[in-house]
Amino acid sequence: MSIEHLHPVPHLVTALNGPLQQLESHLLARQSDIEAWFRQQWHQSPAPFYASVDLRNAGFKLAPVDTNLFPAGFNNLSPELLPLCIQAMQSALERHCPDARRILLIPENHTRNQYYLESLATLQDIIQKAGFLVRIGALQEEPGEARTFELPSGRQLLVEPLRRENNRLYVDDFSPCLVLLNNDLSAGRPAILENLQQMLIPPLALGWANRLKSDHFSRYQEVTREFSKLIDIDPWLITPQFLRCGEINFMKRAGEACLANNIDTLLQSIQRKYDQYGLDQKPFVVVKADAGTYGMGVMTVHSATEIQQLNRKQRTRMSTSKGGLETSQVILQGVYTFETWGDNQAVTEPVVYMIDHFVVGGFYRVHTRRGANENLNAPGMHFEPLAFAQPCITPEHHMAPDAQPNRFYAYGVIGRLALLAAAREQLINDS
């Protein structure tokens, strides 16, 4: 297959999905090489237990912008894909802890969020159907009582207080073999989870207390450099350009010069690639906390001067992240999303889910009041989840490259590249 169109060519057609359709058909044509490569990679760097990856599909570019190693949103997956989750969960648990029968699930601390509780109930259901006993033990500041939540789906969810005896965790008289974290540790590493006798996955070192997005994207750059060489494409087509700034204090206006400088540098760098591909788009940069998820402290800028003009309210918003962690380090990125849904052209962003190295499905965040250059996962932001109608593992060679199964396959490939980057972080954190 000719892939010359995937290389930068001046005055390329500006139809936005041109290069992406070519990327999709290229991934399709090289499917067996890609899958063989992934198999080899997972052998060298075992996949994290589970993950969700936020992608941005700019038409000319498809890249991840966030990788969550303590995924929520399982309730947004299509019920038809639940069996895939169950089967992948069986594989994952067999690999990580073959003797486990009883599993303790530790959720996020803000357990009143109904969307999150629905996700937790779905995750519990997946693990139960996979053949395990599962109970939910909450991290709490002080000993509390068990609580049953009635969920909008009609399900009930029992959340019990966690108890530690010597080096073992319990809820009630339930003694788990394995502790599964679904809490991203934005608020730090709780002492109750340190030095457990039981296996704890994912390891504490993968929580946001120890992890930086910029480290992840450095690994991701390595991964896409190798992958792009394998399938002979420009890595830029699948890699978000980024820069980072440490030692920022938005309230005290410390580090502002560095930030302004890096914004300019990144905007110019993005512009050069747009020029190279003949893309008539205005570059932008999203500034977000380097540690933490949930899109708090996120803003879109089109020039460095916007940083100097922030008002007090904007500064306050930028300076705190989830769990009260103060934002002192930021990462800069800017990938458009040009996928839209419905007659109103609502902006969408695909999110891909993986359990072990298996892609088990995904959904679109659909937002009617956001622009193509804005973060779609921000506080107070309401999105409609739109489940992927099909799995990401049924590429159809006889269909158009942008037909649904093939587009979903492409999402699954890019999602796994981000997963592989996380696997390499994990190896480094383990050592």
Added chain:
Amino acid sequence: MSIEHLHPVPHLVTALNGPLQQLESHLLARQSDIEAWFRQQWHQSPAPFYASVDLRNAGFKLAPVDTNLFPAGFNNLSPELLPLCIQAMQSALERHCPDARRILLIPENHTRNQYYLESLATLQDIIQKAGFLVRIGALQEEPGEARTFELPSGRQLLVEPLRRENNRLYVDDFSPCLVLLNNDLSAGRPAILENLQQMLIPPLALGWANRLKSDHFSRYQEVTREFSKLIDIDPWLITPQFLRCGEINFMKRAGEACLANNIDTLLQSIQRKYDQYGLDQKPFVVVKADAGTYGMGVMTVHSATEIQQLNRKQRTRMSTSKGGLETSQVILQGVYTFETWGDNQAVTEPVVYMIDHFVVGGFYRVHTRRGANENLNAPGMHFEPLAFAQPCITPEHHMAPDAQPNRFYAYGVIGRLALLAAAREQLINDS
């Protein structure tokens, strides 16, 4: 949960599905123990590469009657369950041959059967979607040409001649890493497959040239003895009673006394269990070839005298099995199937599919002109496949024990017990 009703009790209610509903609810209640036990078993005896298991659901009893280690019929599975097959295939191939990229599929010799060709095309599709290059190489008496079949589904299937150079197999210039057999070797072990440099799975020793159904069911008895102890049931509820006869020659009427004797013994033994459970059913025995599949040489008898009264045509039919193998050994079994479908009460028989140790789905053989005591997989016999509407891995504890997901779960448990018996055969054949 009280399980006393699962033990033999005189004068039990004769409603046929009473005891089975109790079995189903019992399997459901002990799900996490069952799954933990299976995980441990697969660790000790790795599952065969793939299998299909024919079950008979008598209402009061649910048991396998045939285990095929070179399964066809993949085309009868629901398209919605294809992703489960793909994911399980990825696991299976990773486990058996992590470095494989190119796979050679060796089909049955009678490749003009359109049903079989559709199954082969589906199997090829599953392996391709799992990320491998697959070509089909046929065992032929003499070198032939590649042939393209146009299938009723609209698909095309390319079947190429097999070529051996030194100790490697090829089709055309395609050099496979792995050879996957989908031929049950009823016609013996072909020399071209012996001592290959490439990995060949399943091993030749699992073909019908080396395997006996009675060995399989001996292992199955061991397996269900252990399993029944674990979950505290009478093994008879899930185990077909059987006897075997060697040295039979139907044409020469040799071994007839042994056969008649064993039929009587088995009928009496079945009657005793029926009496024990208060079941008002007439025992019967199916006589079939001990080696080979496909239900050739199969007959149902209700008394030993029927054997003595066979006419010449019946003797000829009984004396040959698939691939021309002469039937000299037979196995005797007799499990009713009381599951029916539709207004006409068509007799059905569930068939469960597994790839590695994962249950990936199944279908019902539905037959309107057969009785509850007859084999539903016989030559010239036309059945309608009815795909399982749901997977076998989504047990729903809040639903009735005989609700579809729970009935399918029960099928998956019994199917896996037969798979485990085959895994133990495999270990013995390997050593």
